Amino acid sequence: MSKKTLPLSSEKLLLLTEKLPTPFYLYDERAIVENARQFNRLFSWAPGFKNYFAVKACPNPTILSILQKEGFGSDCSSLPEILLSEASGITGENIMFTSNNTPSDEFVEAxxxxxxxxLDDITxxxxxxxxxxxxxxxxxFRYNPGPERTGNAIIGNPVEAKYGVTTDQVVDCYRIMKEKGVKRFGLHTMVASNELDGTYIVETARMLFELCVRIQKEAGVRIEFIDMGGGIGIPYxxxxxxxxxxxxxxxxxxxxNQIIVPAGLDPLNIVFECGRVITGPYGYLVSKVRHVTSKYKEYVGLDASMNDLMRPAMYGAYHHITVVGKEAEACDHIYDVTGSLCENNDKFAIDRPLPRIEKxxxxxxxxxxxxxHAMGFNYNAKLRAAEYLLREDGSVVMIRRAQTYDDYVATLRFDGAPVEL
Structure with missing residues (x-):
């Protein structure tokens, strides 16, 4: 059963907010490391097991370096993510490069x-x-099973998804690449996001195992590894x-043992691309209350906005909220918890029961x-928050400074330099 706890005592966290400007992100190194090790242990039976951490989930080199030390690779979908991985000590086949509508320079760098x-498409x-x-x-190749599987609300119906080669195309993809001289092959899919039902992941493995057998029979290609993608959720x-x-x-x-071993395809390496389940529960957005107002509803206005955490506005996603120092008080007030953007969906919570909140x-x-933090943006010229790491020894270090106005305008050209045609 999920229980929401803080990475520090209330007293220490309040002291931290006196020293550091809010809002800021705080990550718990000890919890991330222990979780990564447990994930590796759970799948230690699997040949060649590795988790390629989804860089898009938390693209900070300090976090990537911590995971690299635990044997993780990185799952990248852009050139900057590849370069961040390289800067974090993750190189070579420890990088899984999956993108779509891929520009040439990204193929070259990968x-x-x-x-x-x-590859995401036969073309x-x-x-x-x-x-x-x-x-x-x-x-x-990334495989899209189409009507053979159902997606969930976040990733959508596979038939409607822009990702992956179809069931009719997949064998031909391997046959073509074999004829072109490719010697080693992998098979990937991603048909869930933030899923809590484990049977969905097991059935994805069944689908890929059976497809490996089919590809061997029809194309004469032995798959070296399957990539289960990510999609393992967390209890928000x-x-x-x-x-x-x-x-x-x-x-x-x-x-x-039922499918791969009898088909003579053992060993078949098994990898994942999980991000959310690795770091998600161990990052916290810390913010202070600027205003408490009463209109047609009761509102709590934070110094953070949806540019700092957009999941609630984008997906209607739930993020639990702790009022630090008031954990034992009754949640007998109903608030909308908001930011300061000029958008009415700039809300972290709607009709949320919380203790009485004060400025x-x-x-x-x-x-x-x-x-x-990864999904942040600069609408209304809001500046991005800093990121800090709670080290295993209890110290707190900055791993990304807060954005400044100079950062925000650095790419602007006020002189309007002409472009030669």
Whole structure:
């Protein structure tokens, strides 16, 4: 059962907000490391197991470096994410490069790095060849099962998704690349996002295992690894049950022995691309109350806005809120918790029961360690918040400074320099 706790005592967290300007993000190093090690242990039976951390979830080199030390790779979908990975000590086949509508320079950089290139479309074969003037020795394809599977609210119905090669195309993709001289192959899919039902992940493994057998029979290609993608969710709401990853691992192991071993495809390496479940529960957005107002509803106005955490506005997502120092008080007031953007959906919570809140109170938005700071933006010229790391020794270090006005205008050209035509 999910229980929402703070990474520091209320007293220490309040002291921290006296020293550091709010809003800011705080990540718990010890919890991230312990969680990463547990994830590795759960799937230690799987040949070649590795989690390629989804850089998009938390693109900070300090976090990436911590995970690299735990044996993680990185899942990248852009050139800057590749370069961030390189800066964090993650290179070569420890990078899984999956993008869509991919520009040529990103194929080139991924190839230069020796990353695994995961093609999203059958037409990308030609596009990659034009960019590289050759083909890599290892290639992977992203598979979209279409009507054979159902997605969830976040990732959508596979039939409607822009990602992946279809069931009718997938064998031909491997046959074509084999004829072009590719020697090593991977198979990838991503059909869930923030999923808590572990059977969905197990059935994804079944789908990929059976597809490996089909590709071997029809194209004469032996798949070296399957990439399960990410999609493992976290219990954002108190009382929600986390996914039973031990049961997922056991279910996948049983299917491996039932499908892969008899087909003579053992060993088949198994990898994931999880981001949210690795860092999500261990990041916190810390903010102070600027105003408490009463209109047709009761409003709490924070110094953070949806440019700091847009998931509630974008998805209607729930993030638990702790009023620091008032944890024991009754949640007998109903508030909309808002930011200061000129948009009425700039709300972290609607009709949320909370203790009585006063100006200057400190609020913590939980489970912000993935797709939090990473999804920030500068609408209304709002500046991005700083990020801090709570080290295992109890110290707090800055891992990204707050954005300044000079940062915001750095790319502007006030002189209007003409472009030569």
């Amino acid at each position: 190839y230069r790095q020796g990353a695994i290139i995961n 990308h074969i030609e596009a990659m060849e034009e960019a590289l003037k050759e083909v890599p020795s290892l290639i992977c 709401r108190p009382g929600q049950e986390p996914m039973d990853l031990e049961a997922v691992s056991q279910g996948m192991h049983e299917l491996y 200057g109170d400190v609020l913590v938005l939980h489970d912000s360690g993935a797709h939090g």
